[in-house]
Amino acid sequence: xxxxxxxxxxxxxxxxxxxxxxxxxxxxxxxxxxxxxxxxxxxxxxxxxxxxxxxxxxxxxxxxxxxxxxxxxxxxxxxxxxxxxxxxxxxxxxxxxxxxxxxxxxxxxxxxxxxxxxxxxxxxxxxxxxxxxxxxxxxxxxxxxxxxxxxxxxxxxxxxxxxxxx
Numbered sequence: 321x322x323x324x325x326x327x328x329x330x331x332x333x334x335x336x337x338x339x340x341x342x343x344x345x346x347x348x349x350x351x352x353x354x355x356x357x358x359x360x361x362x363x364x365x366x367x368x369x370x371x372x373x374x375x376x377x378x379x380x381x382x383x384x385x386x387x388x389x390x391x392x393x394x395x396x397x398x399x400x401x402x403x404x405x406x407x408x409x410x411x412x413x414x415x416x417x418x419x420x421x422x423x424x425x426x427x428x429x430x431x432x433x434x435x436x437x438x439x440x441x442x443x444x445x446x447x448x449x450x451x452x453x454x455x456x457x458x459x460x461x462x463x464x465x466x467x468x469x470x471x472x473x474x475x476x477x478x479x480x481x482x483x484x485x486x
Contacts, residue, residue, distance in 0.1 A: 352379040352380075353379065355373050355378045355379055355380060355381065355383075355384070357369050357370050357373065359399035359402045360398070360399040360400065361396060361398050361399060362394055362395055362396040362397070362398070362399075364389075364392045364393040364394045364395070364414075365389060365392070365394045365396070365397065365399075365400065367392075368387070368388075368389035368392050368394070369384070369387065369389075369403070372384060372386075372387055372388070381402060381403060381404070381405065382404075382405045383405070384403050384405060384406060385405050385406060385407050385408065385427075386406070386407065386408040386409075387403070387406055387408070387409050387410070388408075388410045389410065389411055389414070390410050390411065390412040390413050390414070390432070391412070391413045391414070392411075392414060393414065393415070394411060394414040394415070394416060395414065395415045395416060395417075396416075396418070397411075397416060397418065397419065397420075397421040397422065398421060399421075400421050400422070400425070401421050401424040401425065403425070404424070404425065404426070404427065405427055406425050406427065406428060407427045407428060407429050407430065407449075408428075408429065408430040409422075409425070409428060409430065409431050409432070410430075410432040411431075411432065411433055411436065412432045412433065412434045412435055412436075412454065413434070413435045413436075414435075414436055415436065415437060416433065416436040416437065416438060417436070417437045417438060417439065418440075419433065419438055419440070419441070419443050419444070420440075420443045421443075422443050422444065422447070423443035423444070423445075423446045423447065425447070426446070426447065426448075426449070427449060428447050428449060428450060429449050429450060429451045429452065429478075430450075430451065430452040430453075431444070431447070431450060431452070431453050431454070432452075432453075432454045433453075433454065433455055433458065434454045434455060434456040434457045434458070434481070435456070435457035435458070436457070436458055437458065437460060438455070438458040438460065438461050439458075439460040439461055439462065440461070440462060440465070441455065441461050441462065441465040441466050441469060442465045444465070444469045445465060445468055445469060445472070447472075448472060448476075449476065450469070450472065450473050450476065450478060450480075451473060451476045451477065451478030451479075452473075452478055452479060452480075453469065453473055453478070453479075453480040453481070454480075454481040455480070455481065455482055455483060456481045456482065456483055456484075457483065458483050459483055459484075459485065461483055461486070463482075463483075463485065463486035466482055466483075466486050467486075470482065
């Protein structure tokens with residue numbers, strides 16, 4: 321009988337993870353608060369991150385492993401390095417020019433940056449786990465760095481899509 325009561329209590333706690341649970345006016349469970357974003361200066365990127373935090377119920381920086389911010393009007397990535405656990409990042413179809421921050425996201429495996437305004441791809445050289453990269457539509461990017469990125473991605477059995485001029 322005690323096992324049944326414990327199982328019911330655990331089910332109740334799990335199903336009500338976003339609510340305080342009280343027994344005899346004593347709080348027995350309080351959920352962790354969602355992560356608060358304060359380090360991002362680009363309002364569009366900040367909004368996208370806040371939405372991801374809300375949707376996935378993220379309570380710690382390490383829990384944000386995937387971020388999809390395509391067509392979001394993002395121009396600046398400053399502060400994104402705080403989210404060191406991001407493995408999949410989609411920033412396609414924005415107005416990004418500087419990707420230096422991405423070099424500090426060492427867990428990245430998927431990176432979509434197509435149709436931005438990137439000219440320097442050198443920060444991607446430090447991302448040794450990349451397996452899926454899309455840089456199409458970045459007509460100002462310098463091709464010499466992309467050849468090294470392409471080699472690294474290929475060694476990881478991945479795929480990379482480069483701008484036409486490369």
